[in-house]
Amino acid sequence: MLATGGPPPDGPEWAVEMKWDGIRIIAVCDAGDCALYTRNGNSVGRSYPELVTALKRLSGTDFLMLDGEIVAQDPDGAPSFGRLQRRMHVTRPGEQLMAEVPVRLFAFDLLAVGDTALTGEPYLERRRRLADLDFADPLSAPPHWIGTDAAQLLNVAREHRLEGIVSKRIDSVYLPGRRSPAWIKTPLRRNTEVVVAGWTPGAGAFGPTFGSLILGAHDESGRLVFIGLAGTGFTQAARRIIRATLDEIETPASPFDPIPPESAPAGWRWVAPILVGDVEYREFAGERLRMPSWKGLRTDKTPAMVEMPA
């Protein structure tokens, strides 16, 4: 079951959970054997043997089906998808990585236990049955809140550097594989202004326009530096208009200081740094915007006003 995006609804009929940045997992235990399935249906238990072991201990010989998220935490305790990626591809025992990158499974829904299917039961009943299970590290059932101000919980998510919140109707049944308005996800995102420094060639339908825009901002000493690429958020019409403008202001050399930003891939094209845009992003880390999406041109701002994102 998947959530639709939107602002958090308020009211006594909604429960709120934290949104974890990890891998969505359906865990299935049958007769003492447990498997982990990703959203694409891949069986990935081999990559997380400690979770499989813990699930076997939890289920015994009973049938059990859980919905949850595998999460890796950075040294500060914040969920880190980047760290989790190191565990993702490991198909051999990988003991060293298990110690380096410990993972947890946050089980937030119970779909079946014993010979009882619970998908037809309301959310609150499923959570109640979930709480009855004897969770122990590295498994846990994350908390949910009812009647707490959603804005306040968004702040909690921000303080703990989580992805956002998910609001769930307390009377809703579980709809496998469906995207439902009974679950509403509210991701935390930020906005920033950027300087357009060039563009990368596009593939397929984007061949005639561009793949992504090369973005820059001014650092503390006033130098224009590379801060990432934005390749989503454009309509086809916007792509055509922007490409026409880019062609008019094309320059042979990168406007970045120093040049080039990295070893700029062949095919990157440069423009005079005179266009200012607005992008939404999740975080600015490692000197790059994460998950940037284009919101539009800002004709009311000059490039000199564009500083580094927060």
Added chain:
DNA sequence: TTCCGACAGTGGGGTCGCAAT
């Protein structure tokens, strides 16, 4: 008739395994 959900296709970021060089 309108609207919503599913799908396909493009883009971003990232790591690892394996084949090609």
Added chain:
DNA sequence: ATTGCGACCCCACTATCGGAA
């Protein structure tokens, strides 16, 4: 030995189409 690419993960977003409302 190094490099490049595909396979998986997360995601945002647009465009399209068919069926539900």
